[in-house]
Amino acid sequence: MTTSSVSRYGIRVFALGYLALLLLVPIGVVLYRTFEPGVGAVWDSITTPAAVSAFWLTIEITAIAVPLNTIFGIVAALALVRSRVRGKRFLEALIDLPFAISPVVIGLALFLLYGRQGWLGPTFTNAGIQIIFSVPGMVLATIFVCLPFVVREVVPVLREIGDEQEQAASTLGASRWQTFLRVTLPAIRWGVAYGVVLSVARAIGEFGAVSVVSGKISGETITLPLLVENRFSNFDLAGAYAASALMAVIALAVLLAMTLLQRKGDAR
Amino acid sequence: MSTQAATPAAPAPAARPRNRRPRASARAGGVGGLGMGLAMLWLSVIVLLPLAALAAKSLDGGLSAFWDSVSSRQAVSALKFTLIVSVIVAAVNAVAGLAIAWTLVRDEFPGRKVVNAVIDLPFAMPTIVVGITLLALWGPTSPVGVNLAFTQLSVALALLFVTLPFGVRAVQPVLMELDRDMEQAAASLGASPLTTFRRIILPNLIPAILSGAALSFARAVGEFGSVILISGNKPFDTQVSSVFIFKQIESDNSRGAAAVAVVLLGVSLLMLIALRFIEYWGARHDH
Numbered sequence: 001m002t003t004s005s006v007s008r009y010g011i012r013v014f015a016l017g018y019l020a021l022l023l024l025v026p027i028g029v030v031l032y033r034t035f036e037p038g039v040g041a042v043w044d045s046i047t048t049p050a051a052v053s054a055f056w057l058t059i060e061i062t063a064i065a066v067p068l069n070t071i072f073g074i075v076a077a078l079a080l081v082r083s084r085v086r087g088k089r090f091l092e093a094l095i096d097l098p099f100a101i102s103p104v105v106i107g108l109a110l111f112l113l114y115g116r117q118g119w120l121g122p123t124f125t126n127a128g129i130q131i132i133f134s135v136p137g138m139v140l141a142t143i144f145v146c147l148p149f150v151v152r153e154v155v156p157v158l159r160e161i162g163d164e165q166e167q168a169a170s171t172l173g174a175s176r177w178q179t180f181l182r183v184t185l186p187a188i189r190w191g192v193a194y195g196v197v198l199s200v201a202r203a204i205g206e207f208g209a210v211s212v213v214s215g216k217i218s219g220e221t222i223t224l225p226l227l228v229e230n231r232f233s234n235f236d237l238a239g240a241y242a243a244s245a246l247m248a249v250i251a252l253a254v255l256l257a258m259t260l261l262q263r264k265g266d267a268r
Numbered sequence: 269m270s271t272q273a274a275t276p277a278a279p280a281p282a283a284r285p286r287n288r289r290p291r292a293s294a295r296a297g298g299v300g301g302l303g304m305g306l307a308m309l310w311l312s313v314i315v316l317l318p319l320a321a322l323a324a325k326s327l328d329g330g331l332s333a334f335w336d337s338v339s340s341r342q343a344v345s346a347l348k349f350t351l352i353v354s355v356i357v358a359a360v361n362a363v364a365g366l367a368i369a370w371t372l373v374r375d376e377f378p379g380r381k382v383v384n385a386v387i388d389l390p391f392a393m394p395t396i397v398v399g400i401t402l403l404a405l406w407g408p409t410s411p412v413g414v415n416l417a418f419t420q421l422s423v424a425l426a427l428l429f430v431t432l433p434f435g436v437r438a439v440q441p442v443l444m445e446l447d448r449d450m451e452q453a454a455a456s457l458g459a460s461p462l463t464t465f466r467r468i469i470l471p472n473l474i475p476a477i478l479s480g481a482a483l484s485f486a487r488a489v490g491e492f493g494s495v496i497l498i499s500g501n502k503p504f505d506t507q508v509s510s511v512f513i514f515k516q517i518e519s520d521n522s523r524g525a526a527a528v529a530v531v532l533l534g535v536s537l538l539m540l541i542a543l544r545f546i547e548y549w550g551a552r553h554d555h
Contacts, residue, residue, distance in 0.1 A: 095311070100490070
């Protein structure tokens with residue numbers, strides 16, 4: 001037994017040590033550095049006009065992108081699991097694509113489509129809508145990077161619950177919409193919620209794709225992650241730490257929501 | 269696991285009301301052709317159209333211009349470094365992910381649930397904050413006096429941070445589902461713990477470990493936010509492809525940026541195909 005307990009402790013020490021060194025120690029250090037000048041200074045730093053405007057822009061983009069993706073996610077998941085129409089394989093193969101593509105490549109692709117010389121850029125410009133270096137482009141970038149989250153969480157749940165109850169509802173005369181609202185949606189709600197939480201986390205924190213299309217106009221197209229980079233590049237280390245801490249608080253809330261939702265989903 | 273892999277059984281036609289034609293697309297709870305059409309349209313407008321514009325732009329100056337952009341010394345060096353560091357990161361994640369998943373599933377210690385929640389932290393943290401965080405410990409103002417900023421090692425650290433959950437979360441569920449009867453049988457027949465691990469447990473985990481490594485690799489190849497501050501973007505040294513593309517965009521060379529982006533896109537597509545293959549292979553070995 002001694003060799004097995006040695007190996008057990010060995011693996012435990014390695015695993016926890018790795019986690020501590022890679023994740024927890026750096027986070028501890030950055031928190032200490034952030035609050036070294038005092039809580040008041042941190043508060044002042046995250047309530048400057050630039051920071052407040054970055055905060056609200058981040059919320060605005062998230063509030064547009066995540067609901068759109070949630071609707072798409074539910075529809076696409078139903079199409080993938082519950083129907084047998086043509087194009088299913090194609091959709092299934094493409095759905096994960098946004099996860100595999102570099103955020104910079106995503107930003108560049110949007111830039112080239114909606115930019116001044118892009119296929120659609122002049123059309124929108126003539127209609128008086130600016131997409132690149134403006135909020136619509138940042139919303140498009142956010143939708144792109146968050147696309148697969150809800151689909152991926154809902155598909156396995158749909159497979160697991162099967163379709164007996166839906167069939168029963170429809171046999172008893174429920175319309176398709178009624179069946180969805182009364183049977184399918186309640187069954188997949190924790191999966192949807194988990195996907196939404198993941199989308200929100202990614203939408204708030206997205207940097208690469210948004211940074212390419214934002215143009216970084218201060219007070220207009222600077223989100224919180226861009227503000228962090230901006231302050232860091234301007235040697236305002238304390239300001240960058242403070243904005244990071246604000247986002248870290250949001251990340252912790254997200255993590256808490258993830259853990260709680262996982263428990264709900266498991267308990268079902 | 270098997271319930272997830274099984275496709276839902278086709279409904280018996282007799283159970284349907286008579287006025288409904290038993291068309292496959294109109295199954296109960298389904299969204300039919302309209303839903304599929306809408307999903308495809310959304311995916312095309314959001315994802316495919318921009319990618320098509322990217323591909324078209326990369327070939328703007330013809331194939332030779334494309335090749336010149338892709339094969340420039342700086343682009344090749346950045347791509348080489350990106351691929352090498354991503355392979356290393358994937359390999360480290362395969363080992364560390366297995367060890368952490370093992371500790372979470374098979375080990376008992378106080379605070380296990382907290383550790384389990386902490387694994388997801390890199391998914392919840394914005395990438396730019398990851399960069400700032402790592403710089404606070406390993407940067408010029410390091411409290412332990414180790415300044416790794418602007419080195420290749422710092423790039424690897426940032427990539428290991430953001431890809432940590434992939435390795436763990438791929439292996440963990442498989443390890444939980446693993447039947448322990450076989451292990452007990454092996455042990456009762458006199459196999460040492462190491463032999464049991466090597467001959468019984470590891471073969472069952474290989475598909476999961478591989479898919480965790482592939483996911484880590486795919487994420488590492490494209491990673492940008494966590495790397496941009498800590499790498500220092502030194503050409504021929506710490507410059508990765510995503511940052512190279514970004515610098516090309518900033519210096520108004522969008523055609524050159526598009527060419528390298530298409531190469532990166534090709535790597536992403538290959539990884540997706542590889543993941544599908546691992547999934548298929550793993551499912552076949554499940555039974």
